[in-house]
Amino acid sequence: MSAPLLEARGLTKSFGAVPVLRGVDVVVPAGSVTCLIGPSGSGKTTVLRSLNGLETPEAGTVRIGDVAVDWATRPGRRAVSALRDQSGMVFQAHNLFPHLTVLDNVTSGPVLAQHRDRAEARAEARDLLERVGLADKADAYPVQLSGGQQQRVGIARALATRPRVVLFDEPTSALDPELVGEVLRVMQSLAAEGWTMVVVTHEMRFARQVADQVLFLDGGVVVEQGPPSEVLVEPREARTRQFLQRLLDPL
Amino acid sequence: MNGIDWDLVRRSLLPLLEGLVRGTIPLTVITFVLGLALAVLLALMRLSGNPVVSGIARAYVSIIRGTPLLLQLFIIFFALPSLGVTLDPWPSAIIGLSLNVGAYASEAVRGAILAVPRGQWEAAMTVGMDRRTTLRRVVLPQASRIAVPPLSNTLISLVKDTSLVSAITVTELLRTAQQIAAPTFDFFTLYGLAAVYYWVVCLVLSFGQTRLETRLSRYVAA
Ligand SMILES: Nc1ncnc2c1ncn2[C@@H]1O[C@H](COP(=O)(O)OP(=O)(O)OP(=O)(O)O)[C@@H](O)[C@H]1O
Ligand SMILES: [Mg+2]
Numbered sequence: 204m205s206a207p208l209l210e211a212r213g214l215t216k217s218f219g220a221v222p223v224l225r226g227v228d229v230v231v232p233a234g235s236v237t238c239l240i241g242p243s244g245s246g247k248t249t250v251l252r253s254l255n256g257l258e259t260p261e262a263g264t265v266r267i268g269d270v271a272v273d274w275a276t277r278p279g280r281r282a283v284s285a286l287r288d289q290s291g292m293v294f295q296a297h298n299l300f301p302h303l304t305v306l307d308n309v310t311s312g313p314v315l316a317q318h319r320d321r322a323e324a325r326a327e328a329r330d331l332l333e334r335v336g337l338a339d340k341a342d343a344y345p346v347q348l349s350g351g352q353q354q355r356v357g358i359a360r361a362l363a364t365r366p367r368v369v370l371f372d373e374p375t376s377a378l379d380p381e382l383v384g385e386v387l388r389v390m391q392s393l394a395a396e397g398w399t400m401v402v403v404t405h406e407m408r409f410a411r412q413v414a415d416q417v418l419f420l421d422g423g424v425v426v427e428q429g430p431p432s433e434v435l436v437e438p439r440e441a442r443t444r445q446f447l448q449r450l451l452d453p454l
Numbered sequence: 455m456n457g458i459d460w461d462l463v464r465r466s467l468l469p470l471l472e473g474l475v476r477g478t479i480p481l482t483v484i485t486f487v488l489g490l491a492l493a494v495l496l497a498l499m500r501l502s503g504n505p506v507v508s509g510i511a512r513a514y515v516s517i518i519r520g521t522p523l524l525l526q527l528f529i530i531f532f533a534l535p536s537l538g539v540t541l542d543p544w545p546s547a548i549i550g551l552s553l554n555v556g557a558y559a560s561e562a563v564r565g566a567i568l569a570v571p572r573g574q575w576e577a578a579m580t581v582g583m584d585r586r587t588t589l590r591r592v593v594l595p596q597a598s599r600i601a602v603p604p605l606s607n608t609l610i611s612l613v614k615d616t617s618l619v620s621a622i623t624v625t626e627l628l629r630t631a632q633q634i635a636a637p638t639f640d641f642f643t644l645y646g647l648a649a650v651y652y653w654v655v656c657l658v659l660s661f662g663q664t665r666l667e668t669r670l671s672r673y674v675a676a
Contacts, residue, residue: 255580257576257579257580284579284582284584287579287580287582288582290580291580291581292576292577292580294573294576294577296573298571298573298574298576298577299577300574300577300578300592301596302595302596302599311578311581311583311591311592312581312582312583315581315583315587315591316581316582316583316584316587317582344672360577360581361580361581363581364581364582
């Protein structure tokens with residue numbers, strides 16, 4: 204078997220004196236979808252942001268493809284951005300650039316950072332917008348879009364840099380319920396196309412249908428992991444059961 | 455008081471306009487542009503994270519804001535020659551005003567940069583932009599919108615502050631008024647006219663500010 208595309212080992216991080224990650228491993232084979240689930244404050248976002256260096260763990264390693272960073276050695280800016288260039292990220296709050304059109308948002312990475320040919324990048328961006336169902340919004344500004352549309356632009360922007368892995372941090376949590384589906388459907392089609400994805404989510408139906416593996420985090424450790432049919436359907440750990448129970452029956 | 459000398463008013467309108475157009479306005483435009491460039495530099499120095507660099511910027515802003523502009527102009531024009539640096543009135547005025555605007559505007563620029571949400575930096579980083587590109591393409595365009603109201607105030611203050619350079623013999627609106635008034639002793643008429651000119655310029659600027667704010671807010675949620 205070939206090495207997994209993404210491999211994080213022993214991620215450790217505290218904010219001040221509070222330990223937030225206490226040795227987290229994440230191993231993601233190419234072309235697979237990994238869902239991170241867990242209660243609020245369990246460290247899901249911190250894990251995700253450690254994979255692209257938006258957070259700086261105190262210890263642990265992250266490797267994507269052949270680019271590796273050992274956090275314990277306090278890697279410099281260059282090493283971290285080399286790692287970051289391997290992935291794309293979709294944020295909960297979309298973080299689109301409000302002063303740029305939808306098309307310019309999508310080409311921002313290819314043109315401004317990767318210095319690819321502008322015409323080619325724009326053509327590719329239009330294809331991506333087509334794929335997320337927003338071909339007609341290329342010239343709109345983010346503020347003119349619905350939340351679901353904004354998030355789909357965010358996805359197109361993340362894909363435009365041709366990342367090896369796409370990281371999603373609760374991409375539907377900030378959306379009105381009726382807009383969640385359009386975003387999840389796009390993500391589902393990306394998974395079907397073979398994109399490697401790491402998704403923090405509370406959408407259990409999505410996790411069950413799309414994920415290849417689910418990691419349940421609690422208190423900064425991975426409590427349980429495995430295929431969704433195991434972790435989500437017949438969890439071994441009491442904390443996982445409790446968490447799923449609370450999601451099913453919030454009252 | 456023996457009323458307004460309308461003939462004097464008529465004769466003064468054009469020379470005062472000349473003082474405005476050839477003195478006050480170019481001084482304002484030149485020093486605002488130079489000052490703004492300095493302000494961005496100072497703001498970036500403050501935000502650099504290097505304690506020496508940010509300390510220099512902080513000290514500079516503190517000194518300029520903590521001393522009178524008139525005194526700064528006197529130092530440049532009257533005191534520097536004793537150190538062997540002799541500058542003409544106009545260069546002295548441009549340097550003094552620019553250094554001053556730079557200090558005041560840097561606070562507005564710094565505040566505006568800090569007001570751009572962290573998520574914008576992070577999004578730029580995740581699409582691969584380096585710090586420089588992020589600043590130029592993502593942060594500064596948004597910061598400039600945020601900075602319009604405070605910078606408009608700086609600009610309007612500057613229009614009025616240019617009158618101080620009359621004290622180092624630069625011929626602008628106020629000095630023109632002084633020169634016309636001196637032989638006639640009709641200071642009321644001339645200073646009154648000069649005041650109206652200043653006020654009209656500031657009115658126009660306020661109007662422009664409102665329009666600019668409307669234009670720049672087109673891509674921002676209501
Ligand atoms: N910048 C920060 N400074 C201090 N504490 C932080 C910071 N970011 C996160 N934390 C803390 O770290 C812990 C884990 O946060 P994290 O955001 O990773 O959790 P999460 O699982 O994503 O939660 P949620 O479901 O609410 O998004 C929380 O207790 C949080 O309060
Ligand atoms: Mg989170």
